[in-house]
Amino acid sequence: MANAAAPTPKANMGPAAPRIDARLKVTGQAHYPSDTPVGNPAFAVLVTSAIARGRIERLDLDGARAVPGVLDILTHENTGDLNDVKFGHGSGTSIEDLGPEIQQAGQIIAVVVADTFEAATEAASGVKPAYSEQTPSATFGSQGVTQEDATKVSPQHKHLPQAGDAEAALAGAPVVIDVEYETPTQHHNPMELFTTTCAWTGDRLTVYEPSQFVYGLKNGVAHRLGIDPDKVRVVSSYVGGAFGSKGTMTPRTAMIALAARRLNRPVKLVATRAQGFTIATYRAETRHHIRLGAARDGKLVGYSHEGFEVSSRPDAYVVAGVEDSAQIYAFGAVATKVNIVHADRNTPGYMRSPPVVPYIYALESAMDEMAQKLGMDPIEFRRVNDTMTSPIGNRPYSSRSLMTCYDQAAAAFGWKDRNPQPGSTRDGDWLVGYGCATAVYPTHTGPAAARVRLKPNGEARVQIAAHEIGNGAYTVIGQMAAERLGIDLASVTVEIGDSRLPPAPVAGGSNTTASSCSAVLKTCDLIRARLFHAAVTANDGPLAGRSADDLTLRDVQIAANDGTGESFADVFKRMGVAIIEEYAEFVPNGLKPQAIADLYAGKLAMVGGSHGEKVMYAMGAELVEVRVHALTREIRVPRIVGAFAAGRLMNTRTVHSQLMGGMIWGISSALHEATEIDPRYARYVNDNLADYMIPVNADVDQVQVILVSEVDHDVNPAGVKGLGELANVGTAAAIANAIHHATGIRIRKLPIRLEKLLQA
Amino acid sequence: MRPFVYERVGDWAAATQAAGRLGSAPASYLAGGTTLVDLMRLEVMRPERVIDINALHDSRYGRIEFGQNGLRLGALVRMADAADHPGVQRHCPVIAQALQLAASAQIRNMASLGGNVLQRTRCTYFRDVSYAACNKRNPGSGCAALAGVNRMHAVLGGSDHCIATYAGDFAQALIALGASVDLISADGARTIPFAKLHRQPGDTPDQETTLRPGELIVSFTVPAAPWTRRSLYLKVRDRQSYEFALASAAVALDLDDGAVREARIALGGVSTVPWRAAEAEAALRGKTINDQTAMAAADAAFAGAQGRGHNDFKIELGKRTLRRALRQAAALEI
Missing domain, CATH: 3.30.43.10 (Uridine Diphospho-n-acetylenolpyruvylglucosamine Reductase, domain 2)
Structure with a gap:
């Protein structure tokens, strides 16, 4: 029987190789950062603020100090010498001090260090702050929030997409919709908590911390501490889930490093689940005002999208997903705007598919509403507006297979049986609805460097500071080396997640496979060239005098097309070398060579997506069936079918896992997930995994992933479009659209909980 | 800690x-x-x-026994063992279902029945000591939930001092079936109706039960009755497992040729204590269960309900949950 988890590769797809770290992970042998043994550690526990805005007037530490085993307590009074590392310059937030100013609920105000975790925990509850408190502004609509135009304050978004005269187009359109949508606050809640272990050897610091960007963290911590970045090493061999939350430096790291320096002893922190809601980032709530105009035949003529996003008081974090939404259909005229609303909150940050999750939810819901108003099938409506050219600047897509995805998904789903009339299908007490939406994610590629060593017996070692966040990085990087070096994957050792290795970009923007594999490919090609040269220039070898162009590496041999070959061992012997080792830097088209030096310094630039002469996107189509109980209105998702195209797929098993997991997260976004905020206190109320709802197994029924072949020579040398953040985009809209189809009720605010369907 | x-x-x-x-x-x-x-x-x-x-687990207090007087459940029986017990499933399905639909498999394997009925509320303002106002945790400090995030809070049995929901499921089955609870303390043993175990918050929400200091639950006795076989527990919640009820109904019916001789109804997820819906039971007596009578019973059950904002929907949801449970119970083939 076919194994759904390991799909048979189609054209331009790599094998379904099992993860090379799978056994380590399921047997507990994979060491996550907090598992790494350090000698005689002291244990840190954080104390966080119960108020969101105000000032610490006094900090009574007597009770904490009285607990036996307490070694040190860090507060704003003894940590003021740390350098500022502001938001956007290596830190995920500008709220990085322990006070006395309080700018968010749950701000770290003290770090208690003790001989045991238990003593530190007990002592932490003995830290008694006295605040002068001001009324905080919690979110949209709260008194005291300020609003500004993102193009004025965000360096990455000085120009948002515009095309033609959208107002005129909408005014003249025969069919118009004018709708508003809302998405909630969400927190990543990776299984692995936020941990940091710091150990000093003389003036050298080692940080064990789950990180999606070890070079960023290494440089950020060094700047904060005022030491040479080359004296800091960050080790993050495995990350137990991240989803963006471990991509930027948080305030805790420098504090633990400082505590370890003060005690001259390793210090280990494992923050609590509740603290994770406030000491790191999150997906902020958004609002959207969308207008679409169309001709009666379904051709869109105008699209206007104004977004509103919450950020913290000092920082202008913004995702501005109109950057992507504006590219994906033949809209005609386009007008976009994004507003940042500053509240007394922790600074938001990257969370899986940051720009497109909220903005594509809004657009794909609006597309469904427009199809409904036009009386068109929602898939046919998208076909009418499919395009190989972005409406923004008429730039071509490097490749695009959206309608192929829809066609394959629709066939597998049985979409043709859908009765277009909302509320028309019923099975016993359950109302049945079908819905669809487009998934889309910008293809990003960044600079990266790699070192590869090959031995004459065909064993290889690949070194690159990429990140294993569950994405399968170890495996696909190893696959690329195995393929280019003509050896088995089992012969490749992959070393990643350590800032002593050549740098790779942040594991964000779904660039890891594209960037790292491009760098590994380039490095392996240097080794190939040396081997080919040695083989063809030999005086007496079997391949002497051949053209290097006719050679490849296969089965631990330099091989010619006619079957002639020479073993690695023989060529190495002739070369007089024990190993061959190469280092190469890969800089994608569109970036300056300086990009690698910047990456070594922890500064990252990436290309792709909506920028550049061609627009580059991975795409997919998601079709869902929902069932809504006629009386009590529980919502079920018995099946979901997604078809996706993303250039070359390195490994159909890891791809399947990413896409399936993405759609499950999409179910969560649609029906379950939301961080509730008490507006009186600007505090998160459900800051635990019991009350922060995510689907359990019982909520996830049939999830079918279809891989669609696609070839793209423009995106990067590896031909890879990242897809780690593809499948959770659009799912919420597909489910909302299906709920409308089932019930006739249009819910425009996520998550869709049953009370929203009770009124009818 | x-x-x-x-x-x-x-x-x-x-x-x-x-x-x-x-x-x-x-x-x-x-x-x-x-x-x-x-x-x-x-x-x-x-x-x-x-x-x-x-x-104490190996003593008779860890046993499930059926006798002439009905079903006796030892306080140290684990939730999973009672839920999986064939006799409980056959004779008192509402008990087995209430336990099976509660928590997760891991918790059901650990949690005792005695402890289960005493589980504390999930109210955030109670569980997070950094909130100053919680009359249950700190008498006289106020109630942050009244004007706070109260989607999960109670619409029945609340007061201006506390609206924290009683989170359990099993207790609804016990109260519907008229169970009694056997207690022991240094002063001796006593037995009280299960319905007398929990106290509505009133102006003393810190006092949740009528247990005396040091008193322990020994066992529960569910009297044999003609309605226990035709019983069920319906739990409506935000996800299909491992989640507390938004609204639930424990229903047991004794039907005489379709007419209700006796109805036993308890409501969960909507009230501050395990809630016996006596008005709904009375409304059904002598009637056939259909959409109209079920709706009238549901209206009676929630006549005194009071929403506090986010939880307003629980009144309508609670009624619909009860209507659905009554229809399902009436249709059971036993």
């Missing part, structure tokens, strides 16, 4: 003596620990002594 003294006791007498020791520090009994340990970590509960009664 704070330091505490851990004591393990081997018999009931030792347990109640340990807890009731005159002038001794505050003590808590430990069975499954699924509520107590959580709340100790959160510093909501701060016992100075923890008295582990799990060693």
